[in-house]
Amino acid sequence: xxxxxxxxxxxxxxxxxxxxxxxxxxxxxxxxxxxxxxxxxxxxxxxxxxxxxxxxxxxxxxxxxxxxxxxxxxxxxxxxxxxxxxxxxxxxxxxxxxxxxxxxxxxxxxxxxxxxxxxxxxxxxxxxxxxxxxxxxxxxxxxxxxxxxxxxxxxxxxxxxxxxxxxxxxx
Numbered sequence: 001x002x003x004x005x006x007x008x009x010x011x012x013x014x015x016x017x018x019x020x021x022x023x024x025x026x027x028x029x030x031x032x033x034x035x036x037x038x039x040x041x042x043x044x045x046x047x048x049x050x051x052x053x054x055x056x057x058x059x060x061x062x063x064x065x066x067x068x069x070x071x072x073x074x075x076x077x078x079x080x081x082x083x084x085x086x087x088x089x090x091x092x093x094x095x096x097x098x099x100x101x102x103x104x105x106x107x108x109x110x111x112x113x114x115x116x117x118x119x120x121x122x123x124x125x126x127x128x129x130x131x132x133x134x135x136x137x138x139x140x141x142x143x144x145x146x147x148x149x150x151x152x153x154x155x156x157x158x159x160x161x162x163x164x165x166x167x168x169x170x171x
Contacts (some may be wrong), residue, residue, distance in 0.1 A: 004029060005078045008098065010062055011071035017168050018109050022118040023076040025146075026105075033058050034072060041154050042115070045095035046162045069169050071106060073097060073122060075122040096126045110136055111168045116144030140164060 006023055017046035027037040035042035043061060047054040050064045067073055077097045103109065120141040128139075142164060143149060143157050152160075 001082055003078050003093065006074040006076055007032070007034060008094060009071055009097075010034065010065050011073075011074035012066040012068065014069055015071035015106050016069040016108055016110050016171075017114060017165055018071045018073065018106070018112045019165075020112060020123060021074045021115045023074055023079055023120060025044055035145065037147060041145040041147075041157050043139065044154065044156045045145060048158055049162050049165060069108075070165070071109065073102070075119050075127065086156045094122065094126070096122070099127050110171075111138045111140065113164060114139070114141040116149065117141060 004023065011018075020141045021034075024034065025037055025040075028034060030036070044054055046052070046065070047056070050068055050070075052061060052064045054150065075096060077095045090124075112123070114123065120139070123139070142161055143152050145157065145161075149157075
């Protein structure tokens with residue numbers, strides 16, 4: 001099974017919010033783009049949240065993220081996984097991104113939102129115990145935008161995501 005690697009973070013200078021996934025899926029890795037699977041709800045949600053056209057090109061979407069107070073990254077730096085499902089990640093192969101350096105640079109981040117349970121579980125297990133965290137930072141799991149998470153409608157996912165993120169951006 002091959003080792004796969006995540007992407008560099010996307011962030012502007014004034015990020016208050018960090019959205020963390022676990023590891024890009026096969027479609028994203030093949031396209032070398034965050035959330036490239038056509039049925040993933042991430043970009044449709046960001047399009048509503050950031051008031052950009054869903055049909056906008058990837059570079060325009062990235063520019064919108066960088067211009068907002070939002071940063072985007074993954075918890076895992078690398079792992080072995082067959083397919084795209086988080087449940088297929090081989091536990092003993094996981095390496096974690098360098099959050100200590102990231103947060104030392106991105107000092108305005110006050111909220112970390114997890115795109116699903118795997119991202120949250122990995123972060124809480126491997127990152128939180130290893131670093132000295134600022135007491136004001138909040139950690140919140142949001143419903144996964146993955147098409148594998150079909151228990152919530154798109155509208156409900158969008159409502160939850162927008163409410164959570166907009167409440168922080170309004171502060």
